[in-house]
Amino acid sequence: MALAAGGRKRKAPRRAAAPGRRLRRQRAVAPGAEGKARPAAGWHRNEEVSSDSEAESPAAGGRRRREETAPAAEEEEVEETPQEKKLRLAKLYLEQLRQHEEEKAEEEAFAEDLIGDRLKEDVLEQKGRLQRLVAKDVQPPDLASIRVLRGHQLPITCLVISPDDKFIFSAAKDGSIIKWEVESGKRLCVVPGGKKGTEEQQVGHTAHILCMAISSDSKYLATGDRNKLIMIWEAATCKHLYKFTGHRDAVSGLSFQKGTHQLYSASHDRSVKVWNVAENAYIETLFGHQDIITGLDSLSRECCVTSGGRDGTVRVWKIPEESQLVFYGHQGSIDCIQLINEEHMVSGADDGSIALWGLTKKKPLALVRQAHGTHGSQSLQQPYWISAVAALRNSDLVATGASC
Numbered sequence: 001m002a003l004a005a006g007g008r009k010r011k012a013p014r015r016a017a018a019p020g021r022r023l024r025r026q027r028a029v030a031p032g033a034e035g036k037a038r039p040a041a042g043w044h045r046n047e048e049v050s051s052d053s054e055a056e057s058p059a060a061g062g063r064r065r066r067e068e069t070a071p072a073a074e075e076e077e078v079e080e081t082p083q084e085k086k087l088r089l090a091k092l093y094l095e096q097l098r099q100h101e102e103e104k105a106e107e108e109a110f111a112e113d114l115i116g117d118r119l120k121e122d123v124l125e126q127k128g129r130l131q132r133l134v135a136k137d138v139q140p141p142d143l144a145s146i147r148v149l150r151g152h153q154l155p156i157t158c159l160v161i162s163p164d165d166k167f168i169f170s171a172a173k174d175g176s177i178i179k180w181e182v183e184s185g186k187r188l189c190v191v192p193g194g195k196k197g198t199e200e201q202q203v204g205h206t207a208h209i210l211c212m213a214i215s216s217d218s219k220y221l222a223t224g225d226r227n228k229l230i231m232i233w234e235a236a237t238c239k240h241l242y243k244f245t246g247h248r249d250a251v252s253g254l255s256f257q258k259g260t261h262q263l264y265s266a267s268h269d270r271s272v273k274v275w276n277v278a279e280n281a282y283i284e285t286l287f288g289h290q291d292i293i294t295g296l297d298s299l300s301r302e303c304c305v306t307s308g309g310r311d312g313t314v315r316v317w318k319i320p321e322e323s324q325l326v327f328y329g330h331q332g333s334i335d336c337i338q339l340i341n342e343e344h345m346v347s348g349a350d351d352g353s354i355a356l357w358g359l360t361k362k363k364p365l366a367l368v369r370q371a372h373g374t375h376g377s378q379s380l381q382q383p384y385w386i387s388a389v390a391a392l393r394n395s396d397l398v399a400t401g402a403s404c
Contacts, residue, residue, distance in 0.1 A: 131341070132395040147185055151178045160214045160221075162235070169235070171209035171223055179238055189238035203240045205231060213254040215261055220277050222263055224251025230265055232277055242280050246273060253296030255304060264304045266293040272306060272317060286317050288324050295337040297345070299393075305345055307337040314347055316359060329355045329364040332385070338398075340391040346398050352383025354400055372402035 080088070152172035159170040167188070168180040175193020180186065193209075194202030207227035214221050214235055221233040230244035230251055244265070253266035261278040270293060274283040290311040298304040302319045310333045316325040332351030339345045344365075345357045354371045355364035372384040388401035 132392075134392065134395050135397045138397060149180055149185055149187075151180075151187055151190065152176055157209055158212050160212050162214060162218050163216055164218065167235075169212060169214065169221055171205075171212050173208045175205035175207060175209060175225070177204065177209070177212075177223060177233070177238065179235075191233075191238055191240075199227070205229070210250060210252055211254045213256050213263070215256045215277070216258045220256070220261060222254050222256070222265075222277065224254050224265060226250040228267075230254070230263075230275075232280075244275055244282070246282060246285075247271070249292075252293055253306070255296050255298040257298050257302065257304075258300040262302075264296060264298055266296040266306055268292040270308075272296070272304065274319065284319075286319075286324070288315055288317075288326075289313065291333075294333070294335045295347075297337055297339045299339050299342055301342055305337055305339060307334040307347055309333050309335070314345070314355075314357060325359065325362075327357055327362050327364075329357070329367060335385065335387055336389045338389045338391045339393075340398070341394050346389050346391055348386025348389045348400055350385035352385055352402070354386060354389070354398075371400060 149168075149170075152170065152174060153176070154173035156170050156172045159168055161168055161182075166182055168182060169177065170180065171177050172193075177189075177191040178187055179189040181188055191204045193204060194206040196206050199206050205223065205225045205227070207225045207229075209223050209225045212221065212223045218235050220241075221235040221238075223231045223233070225231075228245070228247045228249060228251065230247075232241045232243065233239065234241055247265065247267040247269055249268035251265055251267050253264075255264045256262065256277075257264070261276065262283075263275040263277050265273045265275065267273075270287070270289045270291065272286040272293065274286070275281065276283055289306065289308040290313075291309040293306050294309045295307040296304055304317050304319075306315050306317065307313075308315060312328060312330060312332075312334065314327040314329075314334060314337060316327075318324065330347065330349035330351060330353055332349040332353070334347055334349045337345060337347040343359050347355050347357065348371075349355075352370040352372060352374070354368045356366040358365050370383045371386065374381040374383050376382050384402040384404070386400055387403050390399045391397070
């Protein structure tokens with residue numbers, strides 16, 4: 001310690017701590033209530049403080065508080081004025097309208113495409129040019145899935161399937177009619193046949209039923225028998241409505257014009273008759289075949305096709321023009337015929353041949369002889385005659401049946 005002038009003592013200056021060196025603070029004590037020393041509040045025993053730390057300035061503390069409160073202020077929702085809210089809602093409404101209009105336009109375009117495709121199909125169907133190629137994809141049925149429905153007492157002679165594929169109507173030689181449900185195989189309705197001589201008391205048929213047809217709206221069912229009668233039934237309930245008389249021999253063919261209640265009937269009396277079923281009315285009779293008519297079919301045009309048995313002709317009857325087209329090609333009796341579309345048809349004969357016809361040519365477009373083979377000894381071989389033909393409408397698929 002140095003002596004200052006005047007004999008006073010002067011403290012020596014404190015040495016600066018070297019960088020990084022730590023100083024130990026003296027523990028401060030305060031007198032306790034009982035006179036004992038205790039650590040001062042806010043200080044901890046043996047607390048070390050870095051020599052290079054500086055006391056925080058008020059400015060730095062305020063800056064830190066502002067930085068901490070800034071994010072919270074940013075997260076607060078900005079209050080919008082009524083005008084801004086109206087503008088925001090208007091923009092949202094306009095956007096929703098725009099999306100709705102776009103969805104509506106897409107739906108309308110899709111519907112127009114469907115309608116256009118349907119109209120195109122209808123036009124092609126009317127012209128006989130609609131053709132679906134399905135024959136190459138046909139597979140034989142699974143034998144396990146075939147069900148046998150029993151109910152008639154005598155052999156079944158004809159049947160039809162309702163346009164919605166839900167019901168089957170079958171008829172037999174015993175004069176009975178049965179309505180079946182396709183899915184379950186249940187008998188929904190049975191119209192029993194009567195005995196010969198009980199026509200006045202019997203509601204249904206008293207002779208072999210040879211043919212039947214159902215209207216395209218599934219409203220009417222028509223049946224024809226060997227007793228020259230045509231019976232009209234309500235298809236939904238099998239209720240008998242009325243009967244048509246006029247043919248002079250067995251009724252061999254029936255067909256409704258598609259989309260109408262106009263009925264065509266063919267008979268062994270070699271005539272074709274036209275009826276209006278909805279009005280319970282007879283319209284006209286057509287003549288031309290030289291032998292019994294064995295088959296009849298029609299589609300949506302006001303015309304029908306028939307097969308003429310031993311007269312060897314297939315005929316197309318144009319009702320409005322009161323004219324007919326005659327086609328030749330089979331060598332035997334033509335026993336069955338079916339329209340494929342409005343311009344083509346297929347027929348089968350007892351000489352075993354199958355013919356494909358077009359309305360623009362009088363000769364077959366294609367002819368398959370002995371389609372189901374032959375039977376008998378080598379010297380007396382006979383073809384199996386074609387007894388039934390069926391066609392999947394507007395397709396390239398045809399099925400035929402032959403006698404055994």
